[in-house]
Amino acid sequence: MKPPSFQRFGDRAALISWESIIDAEVHAEAVRWDRFMTENYGEEILETVVTYQSLVVYLKEGVDPDTFLKSIKASFKTAKQEESTDEHHLITIPVCYEKDFAPDLENVAHYHNLSKDEVIQLHSEAMYKVYFLGFLPGFPYLGKLNPKLHTPRKDDPRPIVAQGSVGIGGKQTGIYPMDSPGGWNLIGRSPLSFFNPTKQPPAIIEAGDYVKFKPISTKEFEHIHALVENGIYLLDKVPYHD
């Protein structure tokens, strides 16, 4: 792995970037740095965000990013790297791929010369790593979608995509955690509530977790939706390690 680059990112942030690839090893390295900094520089750090191949450290007022970068570069070299002991989870997400919830499933199938069932099969048999959350509160960036399902975004984004919608946009698949405009091809919808600002943590999926989609019928969708609404749905979530 190539060494990362370090740069100041405005008045109060330091950015560490690795090579521009989507790769589990590179991401894991960014996560290691994140942990190292949060553990050793908590006094100076406001918060951090890890993406595929970057780590941004937002600093408290008065901390100079250049001085901060100099200090972490020196200390990280000499620090002993321990393997991750963070607890991650495998979360099974029920998804209804039936017509009412999947306005673009037929187009996606047609685009790839597959049947709708084959698309569902390919989409739901994989396990996806949650690299990070971004774009919208609780929106998971997942890797990796089977190349057989890569589908260009729609030319005209929908003004409203319903909360829980599962889509494919280019090489990515994801879930819309709240109603928002969106240009992804919608192939299903989950009855779960993915983001609740009154809960701690506010998102049911966190960076480092894995997700799997489980096909359900419209009837099951309604049943689970009712349980979720009443706060009595038990999320299928088990401890999982890379």
Next chain:
Amino acid sequence: MIKVITSGLYTSIQDLGRYGFRKYGVPISGAMDLYSAELANRLAGNDPEEAVIEITLQGPTLHFTENTIIALTGADLSPALNGKSIANNTPIMVPKDSELRFGKPMYGVRCYLSAAGGIQSERILGSRSWYTGITHKGRLEKGDSIPLQSLPLKEVIPNASVKVREAHFSAMQIQAFKGPEFYLLPKEIQKELKRLTFTVSPNSNRMAYVLNSETEISAPEIITAPVQPGTIQLTPSGKWVVLMRDAQTTGGYARVLQLTEESINRLAQKQPMEAIQLVIV
């Protein structure tokens, strides 16, 4: 309490912002012009982190159901209390049953209204800043009630008024650091950036300002990476987009520049079609 009689163009409640949740994809939000918002709090005798009302170009009509002390800062939107013109940048005693109205925008875009003790709206994820999807509302509507801190009856008006830096509103120069993808700008643009004139597109809001430019350059997409308020993105179709306080936490466009904190505040006061220059610090 403050009753909203009319809402104005875009009025919302904001504080210094919602920190600590960017890893969940939660935008920071907060006052677009933090300099003016903090000043409003100081004038009303508040701590800087209290919530204020952010008013945009066309002000609301507000009815006060209790005595309080307010201060208005930022844009001068010709405010009048009970029909009498009042000044920005000074504390003002507001008796119960007063009506506050706004008129013609004289300078700036965003005006901040603080009330003694701070606006007491809901606090979610550590902040009172309004953002649709996090707080129950995104903007004020006719009929809303805004809770205030009840004040003891003694009428102590902090009688200071302050002089505001004129450059905050008039300076054409907006300062920026080089962004992570600065190298994607053509060499001659890197060198001569300050010779370019940009204008603020009317298609600008709390999430992003779009800058019109005479250049026809563009930059390729990048792998989705961190962005923050003040990040200037250059898109593959050649648009210059300055992310503002409600910006998403990650983005896939080239981050060519990063505004200084002071410059974000200044840009927040630039009117549509106003010209600006970008200068590298």
